[in-house]
Amino acid sequence: MGLPPNSASVPFSRSLSDPALEGAKSSKPSLQSIQFLTLFPELIEPALQASLMGKAVVRGLMHFGVTQIRNFATDKHRTVDETPYGGGEGMLMRVDVLHAAWKSITEVDPEKKRRTILLSPQGAHFTQPKARELLAYDELILVCGHYEGVDERFIELCVDEELSIGDYVLTGGELPAVVIADVVTRLVPGVVGNEDSISQDSLEGGLLKYPQYTRPRVYEGLEVPPVLLGGNHQEIARWRQKQREERTHLKRPDLLKKP
């Protein structure tokens, strides 16, 4: 399984056993593995075992590794943070400890096409097109900051890009890292059963999703639009496309302005 030494519990990888999945595996662009560097594995691991990410692992379509950064501290107190030079608020994560944790992953197979991403409120916003871009790598390393952040030299040495999940400040990078892993995993071919449902997702193709309805047909006087009940698939497709355009115009006009 090629797990890095000193990983925290990493029960997230299984081999591909169902021949029906071979096609899905061979058609995938590349991404097979997401590694998390964190001081709080307990914030990440449950999410990796549930729902779609858990299924992707069981079906052999994705591998997740969670590495406890503290395992790479060298002093007897296992110190991972220090006060900033020049004074200032709070504590910073040490470059030497972070670097050693990062090397424990990259040294396993140096040939892998990797992308190291630091979760940071200073990064570019994570978007659906960015998620698609990340599929081209074999492995993503998601580095979760904590405290006041990380020593800048770790960014210079190891980080390819910084990503933010929005203009607000979280306590740590663990939840943003799980967000990125979830978004990227569902784009891996074979993970979502019906690939068409992804192409119709909100934000795919720059449009929001059309309105959807299920039973009952009438609820509190509100009826399902008749076009959806008629069984004319062309008409339904036309109606849905029109709804996608109208909704985007109404709710997210900024998307229509993007090149």
Ligand SMILES: C[S@@+](CC[C@H](N)C(=O)[O-])C[C@H]1O[C@@H](n2cnc3c(N)ncnc32)[C@H](O)[C@@H]1O
């Ligand atoms: C309390 S924050 C540190 C913020 C830092 N002092 C600053 O002003 O840029 C701790 C960690 O949470 C993560 N984080 C916080 N907000 C984030 C966001 N919007 N997107 C991604 N990561 C975030 C980062 O990994 C960051 O290092």
